[in-house]
Amino acid sequence: MAARLICGRFCHGSDMVRGYLLGAGLNGALGVAMGAWAGHGLEGTLPEVAIEWIKTGSSYQLWHAGALLGLAAIAALHSTRLFTLAGWGFGAGAMIFAGALYFYALSGLGWVAAIVPVGGLLMIGGWVAVILAALLYRRKDAK
Numbered sequence: 001m002a003a004r005l006i007c008g009r010f011c012h013g014s015d016m017v018r019g020y021l022l023g024a025g026l027n028g029a030l031g032v033a034m035g036a037w038a039g040h041g042l043e044g045t046l047p048e049v050a051i052e053w054i055k056t057g058s059s060y061q062l063w064h065a066g067a068l069l070g071l072a073a074i075a076a077l078h079s080t081r082l083f084t085l086a087g088w089g090f091g092a093g094a095m096i097f098a099g100a101l102y103f104y105a106l107s108g109l110g111w112v113a114a115i116v117p118v119g120g121l122l123m124i125g126g127w128v129a130v131i132l133a134a135l136l137y138r139r140k141d142a143k
Contacts (some may be wrong), residue, residue: 016079016087020072023091024065025096031061034102038141050105057098057105064094064123071130082133089126 015097016068031093035058046054075083104112 005110016084017072017076020068020075020087020091023087023095024068024072027061027068027091027094028065030095031058031065031098034058034098035062044083045139046105053101053105057101061094061098064090064126067126078137080133080136082129082136086126086129086133089122089124089129093122093124093126095124 018140034054038054038058042051042054068087071083071087071090075087097116100112100115100119104116
């Protein structure tokens with residue numbers, strides 16, 4: 001029951017794959033845009049440490065966009081609730097982690113930095129779900 005409330009219609013089949021692809025696209029596009037802006041447009045406007053925070057957020061978004069693409073490919077063949085949790089962890093975690101870093105770098109509001117670990121924990125949780133899925137994996141044709 002709780003799993004159904006958490007993931008709704010994105011737990012199965014093509015809806016799940018579509019959700020992963022959407023998360024990959026959003027994180028990938030924002031990661032490239034923010035990374036390019038940090039690398040080419042922010043010099044002299046922000047302290048170097050703030051530019052590094054933006055580059056860090058961009059990097060994590062891009063890595064997890066790639067992870068979501070891989071997860072979409074696997075889930076198209078074999079979907080599980082653990083993959084659903086991994087997808088949410090990767091997608092939402094990267095968006096929260098990077099978004100908080102971007103906002104902190106641009107605003108300087110110290111309380112925003114406290115949100116960053118939430119995104120990090122979600123991403124770690126996504127990777128733990130992948131590990132558990134690997135440990136529990138059984139081929140469909142295996143007896």
